[in-house]
Amino acid sequence: MGRRILLENDHVPGIETIDVYRKxxxxxxxxxxxxKMSPEQVVEEVQKSGLRGRGGAGFPxxxxxxxxxxxxxxxxxxxxxxxxxxxxxxxxxxxxxxxxHLLIEGMIVSSYALGANQSYIYIRGEYMWxxxxxEKAIAEAKAAGFLGKNILGSGYDLELGxxxxxxxxxxxxxxxxxxxxxxKRGNPRMKPPFPAVKGLWGCPTVVNNVxxxxxxxxxxxxxxxxxAKIGIGKSTGTKLISxxxxxxxxxxxxxxxxxxxxxxxxxxxxxRGIAYNKKMKACVPGGSSVPILPAHLVTKTAAGxxxxxxxxxLADGGFASGSMLGSGGFIVFDEDQCIVRNxxxxxxxxxxxxxxxxxxxxxxxxxxxxxxxxxxxxxxxLHDIDLLAEINKKIEGNTICPLGDAAAWPVAxxxxxxxxxxxxxxxxxxxxxxxxxxxLKESVA
Amino acid sequence: xxxxxxxDVQIEVEEGTSILNAARSxxxxxxxxxxxxxxxxxxxxxxxxxxxVEVAQGSEKDPRPMPKLxxxxxxxxxDGMVVKNKTSERVQQxxxxxxxxxxxxxxxxCPICDQAGECHLQDLGFEHGGAKTRYEEDRRTFDPIDIGxxxxxxxNRCILCxxxxxxxxxxxxxxxxxVLHRGxxxxxxxxxxxxxxxDFSGNMIDVCPVGALTDKTFRFKSRxxxxxxxxxxCECTKCSGKAVVWMFGxxxxxxxxxxxxxxxxxxxxxxTGWICNDCRFDKKDVSKWNVEGPRKIxxxxxxxxxxxxxxxxxxxxTIK
Numbered sequence: 131m132g133r134r135i136l137l138e139n140d141h142v143p144g145i146e147t148i149d150v151y152r153k154x155x156x157x158x159x160x161x162x163x164x165x166k167m168s169p170e171q172v173v174e175e176v177q178k179s180g181l182r183g184r185g186g187a188g189f190p191x192x193x194x195x196x197x198x199x200x201x202x203x204x205x206x207x208x209x210x211x212x213x214x215x216x217x218x219x220x221x222x223x224x225x226x227x228x229x230x231h232l233l234i235e236g237m238i239v240s241s242y243a244l245g246a247n248q249s250y251i252y253i254r255g256e257y258m259w260x261x262x263x264x265e266k267a268i269a270e271a272k273a274a275g276f277l278g279k280n281i282l283g284s285g286y287d288l289e290l291g292x293x294x295x296x297x298x299x300x301x302x303x304x305x306x307x308x309x310x311x312x313x314k315r316g317n318p319r320m321k322p323p324f325p326a327v328k329g330l331w332g333c334p335t336v337v338n339n340v341x342x343x344x345x346x347x348x349x350x351x352x353x354x355x356x357x358a359k360i361g362i363g364k365s366t367g368t369k370l371i372s373x374x375x376x377x378x379x380x381x382x383x384x385x386x387x388x389x390x391x392x393x394x395x396x397x398x399x400x401x402r403g404i405a406y407n408k409k410m411k412a413c414v415p416g417g418s419s420v421p422i423l424p425a426h427l428v429t430k431t432a433a434g435x436x437x438x439x440x441x442x443x444l445a446d447g448g449f450a451s452g453s454m455l456g457s458g459g460f461i462v463f464d465e466d467q468c469i470v471r472n473x474x475x476x477x478x479x480x481x482x483x484x485x486x487x488x489x490x491x492x493x494x495x496x497x498x499x500x501x502x503x504x505x506x507x508x509x510x511x512l513h514d515i516d517l518l519a520e521i522n523k524k525i526e527g528n529t530i531c532p533l534g535d536a537a538a539w540p541v542a543x544x545x546x547x548x549x550x551x552x553x554x555x556x557x558x559x560x561x562x563x564x565x566x567x568x569x570l571k572e573s574v575a
Numbered sequence: 576x577x578x579x580x581x582x583d584v585q586i587e588v589e590e591g592t593s594i595l596n597a598a599r600s601x602x603x604x605x606x607x608x609x610x611x612x613x614x615x616x617x618x619x620x621x622x623x624x625x626x627x628v629e630v631a632q633g634s635e636k637d638p639r640p641m642p643k644l645x646x647x648x649x650x651x652x653x654d655g656m657v658v659k660n661k662t663s664e665r666v667q668q669x670x671x672x673x674x675x676x677x678x679x680x681x682x683x684x685c686p687i688c689d690q691a692g693e694c695h696l697q698d699l700g701f702e703h704g705g706a707k708t709r710y711e712e713d714r715r716t717f718d719p720i721d722i723g724x725x726x727x728x729x730x731n732r733c734i735l736c737x738x739x740x741x742x743x744x745x746x747x748x749x750x751x752x753x754v755l756h757r758g759x760x761x762x763x764x765x766x767x768x769x770x771x772x773x774d775f776s777g778n779m780i781d782v783c784p785v786g787a788l789t790d791k792t793f794r795f796k797s798r799x800x801x802x803x804x805x806x807x808x809c810e811c812t813k814c815s816g817k818a819v820v821w822m823f824g825x826x827x828x829x830x831x832x833x834x835x836x837x838x839x840x841x842x843x844x845x846x847t848g849w850i851c852n853d854c855r856f857d858k859k860d861v862s863k864w865n866v867e868g869p870r871k872i873x874x875x876x877x878x879x880x881x882x883x884x885x886x887x888x889x890x891x892x893t894i895k
Contacts, residue, residue: 298757315754320621320649486735486754486761488622493676496759500712517709524672527643528624 133360135348135368136341137384140228146263148270151231159350160276163239164284167350172243176346178354180366185211185302185339186417186457187532188441191346197326198244199334207335208246209311210237210343212253212260213295213302216417217479218459221370222340224382226253226260230267234290236343238276239350241288244336248289252307255297264292299483303531304337305329306485317487318531339457341370361387365440369458375413376464378402391415391437391444392429395462408464412548415444416456418476419536421543422469423453449543468565470555473544474502480537491534494525498541505552508559515552519545577654581605582662594647594658595626599837606837607660608670608699610677610784611736612648615839615847619741620648623734624673625699629666632657644669667703674703679710680759681785682731690786692799692877695838696734717762723776725791725856730762733787739763739779763787774813777855781832781840792856793829800877802828804870809863813851815843819870820861827859836873 134140144150151157163172177192198206210233214222226233233251241249253261268290271277279287293311295301301310305319308330329335345367349357358366365387371394374380379402385394395410396403404410413428414420431437432451437444444455463472481499486492498521504510518541526538545552555562576587581598582605588597596614598606607628612620626648630641635655644666647658660666678700685691717730740753740763755764780788802821809816821829832840832850840848858864872879 300757320646481758484758486756486758487737488624489673489676489734490624492735492758492761493679497676497679497710497712504711524669524676528627528669528673530621530646 133368133386134384135360136225136232136344136370137229137382140224145229146231146267148231148267148274151229152274155351156231157235157271157274157276159347160235160238161282163242163350164282164286169243169245172239172346172350175349175354176243179345179349179357180354180361180364181342181345181349181357182365182441183339184341184345184369184457186216186419186454188455191338191342194326194338195244195336197324198336199327200245201334205248205333206244206246207330207333208237208241208244208249209304209307209330209335209337210249210251210340211302211304211307211337212251212257212340213299213307214257214340214457215254215297215299215302215483216419216457216459217476218372218374218414218461219417219457220372220374221382221458223257223260224372225340225344225370226257227263230260230263231271232344232347233264233340234267234271234276236346237290238271238281238288240336240338240343240346241290242286243346246336247287248291250311250330251290251292252301252311253292253294254302255295258294261292261294268292298485299479300485300531300533303533306531307337308335315485317485318533320530362438362440363442365442365455369439369455371439371458371460373401373460373462375460375462376405376408376467377462378405385439387440388438390429391439394439394460395429401462404462404464406464408466410462411465411467412463412469414453414459414461414463414540416454417459418461418479419532419539420454420456421449421452421539422473422547423543424547427451427547449539450546453543468506469544469548469551470502470506470562473541474499474506476540477502477537480533484533484537488528488530488534490525491529491537494521494534495537497521498537502541505555508555508563510556512553512556514556515545515549577652577656579652579654579656579658581658582660588652590652592652593620594628594645594650594652594656597652598647598658598660605660607647608695608702609648609837610695610699610734611738613738613741613782613839614837616738616741616745616782618744619736619738621646623677623736625670625677627666627669627673629659629663630656631659631663671703671705674699675705675709677734678704679708680714680731681734682714682716684732687795688732688786689789689794689799690732690783693838694786695784715759721791722779722788725777725852726780727789727791727794728763729787729789731787732785733763734785735761735763736784738782738784739788742779742782743776774851774853775849777852778832778840778849780855781834781849784838790829790856792859796828797823800880802878804872804878806833806867806870807864808867809854809858809865811851811854814854815846815848815850816854817843817848818850818854820864820866822861822866825861827861827864830855830858833870 139145139154173195181191182188298316300306301316303318306316310316325335360367368384371383394400410425412422414422431446441455446452477499481495484491484495501514522538522542525534577590607626609626610623627644628647632638634653719729722728780790804819804821807820818830819833820827835841
């Protein structure tokens with residue numbers, strides 16, 4: 131088993147209570163940061179650690195924090211983005227369910243570093259039971275004196291709130307999250323101004339993913355340089371990967387950045403290979419919005435080097451032969467799965483979740499979904515495949531927020547790598563309809 | 576003041592001006608089309624994506640080009656910025672793509688639409704649209720609904736520019752929601768109907784770039800190009816009283832605010848010249864207006880056909 135920093139104590143019974151959590155070294159970082167360090171020192175440690183945002187974009191967290199505007203007399207906010215809705219990603223859910231105090235500890239230290247006196251955890255509407263877990267943990271932390279006025283006698287005040295969303299994927303986009311938190315319709319805002327200048331209620335705001343905030347705890351405890359020793363190059367530390375699909379042992383794994391993809395899929399410590407001794411057909415390494423990779427490009431890059439679980443290695447080859455680490459939603463497809471059906475499924479998700487604000491995404495995602503539906507259900511034509519590729523190009527980069535790109539990339543990549551399969555669906559309509567792609571047929575159910 | 580180059584035209588504008596407004600200060604071909612941006616309504620813009628332009632040089636200090644096309648209505652100019660609109664093939668292609676997206680679910684019922692002849696989507700489709708649609712699916716449909724007793728909403732024609740929502744925002748504190756649902760299913764909601772009991776609600780019709788919001792006192796009465804737009808004024812306690820009356824013979828068919836060449840309501844006496852519902856819907860008697868004279872209409876507009884050309888002008892001669 132690899133190193134475990136975030137999930138070190140996830141198996142300990144009662145770790146969700148503050149007493150057990152503190153027995154296992156919990157809240158050390160709060161004491162260390164508030165008593166011995168200045169906010170600037172905490173930011174500096176995070177910068178040294180090389181921690182990159184774990185929500186998908188991989189933007190350096192320390193740099194994001196350093197961009198925060200600090201005008202006099204204006205409150206600043208830290209928001210935790212727990213609106214984890216990317217298909218294939220469920221790491222934040224596991225972390226919050228098992229070790230809620232780790233997130234709260236991270237929130238206290240991060241808020242202290244940013245000078246925020248009011249912070250919020252924006253949680254996905256479907257995670258209502260986790261809302262209860264977090265609220266209970268916050269009440270415990272408050273009773274123990276880690277939240278409220280004058281924390282640990284340091285003179286620093288912090289209130290922490292949990293706000294549930296309505297279950298919209300788009301509210302995971304940081305400006306839509308802010309709109310939603312303000313009580314408005316969750317439409318992304320135009321950028322600039324960025325949230326670091328004008329965010330919640332028009333005040334400077336930082337929005338971070340759950341895992342990024344949790345990772346601040348070991349960084350403060352052990353020092354940023356120690357954290358940066360794990361990993362390769364600019365991909366430092368450990369990463370939570372939610373593995374799903376046709377694997378022997380799917381689940382949430384904490385990996386050191388830089389283990390090979392081959393080890394992750396086939397290694398005994400990790401997923402233990404493809405279920406039922408089948409062959410791998412394709413893999414989506416970072417959640418539904420990243421490009422899909424065919425089997426021969428999953429473990430090796432186009433240049434023949436081993437592909438590693440890092441931001442850089444997974445993106446090697448650009449979109450032509452690479453993908454992205456994204457949010458770490460690692461989905462594996464075996465040889466019996468249908469790429470067309472899967473692509474349609476993703477497209478259906480994005481068509482459903484588009485906010486409808488800007489035209490390319492609103493109309494384009496729906497159009498793609500309909501064309502893919504026809505291809506999958508045996509009424510498509512060969513020119514539809516080219517049409518899809520063209521719609522893609524017109525959406526990509528022309529939208530307000532990245533949802534348009536996220537909808538366009540998986541479709542573009544599926545056509546790029548599996549064009550024959552799309553064509554086969556058109557030329558062999560009946561067989562395509564008859565073939566049971568390892569899925570329970572509706573007629574059987 | 577900052578220097579900016581748009582399609583090889585160099586101009587100086589105030590700092591903080593958007594690219595679109597900088598282009599409008601020159602006018603002519605270099606102005607990108609705008610379906611959702613409305614300079615008189617704060618908060619509009621950025622949604623329709625028809626005003627996308629290419630920034631070939633970010634600024635004097637940082638000459639790197641911007642990787643993506645940017646919405647010119649919501650991107651401010653920088654000193655030394657170089658913008659390409661008409662001269663960029665990429666912009667033209669992507670704008671064509673946006674127009675295609677706007678049209679796939681549009682009913683294209685121009686022959687029975689009251690907006691025909693003064694519709695921005697028509698102009699846009701004429702310039703950038705394809706000759707044939709590639710959309711094979713059924714178009715989405717909604718039932719027409721009433722917004723108050725004078726306005727009809729045809730959601731089928733709507734392009735979700737949000738302009739009317741912003742008008743509602745200006746008029747009332749009690750707007751609950753302007754738009755319901757998400758994505759393709761998004762629609763301008765009846766909540767506007769419930770929220771607006773206001774003397775200025777008719778201005779939603781004027782800001783609508785398409786035929787989604789129409790005047791119930793004028794619907795199906797006449798095509799706009801059969802009418803003569805005349806500048807007229809009246810004594811009104813609620814608004815400036817300065818409007819355009821659309822006449823056929825000596826009858827007034829409809830009343831609108833005075834709009835400039837970008838379809839935006841002009842300023843009157845230093846304020847945006849919104850007109851009140853009384854002037855718009857109820858004063859259809861010519862004796863209530865002081866008709867000042869014909870409204871100047873762009874000669875390329877279908878509305879100017881046959882009305883303002885003197886018998887000796889060239890156009891008339893060629894038609895015979």
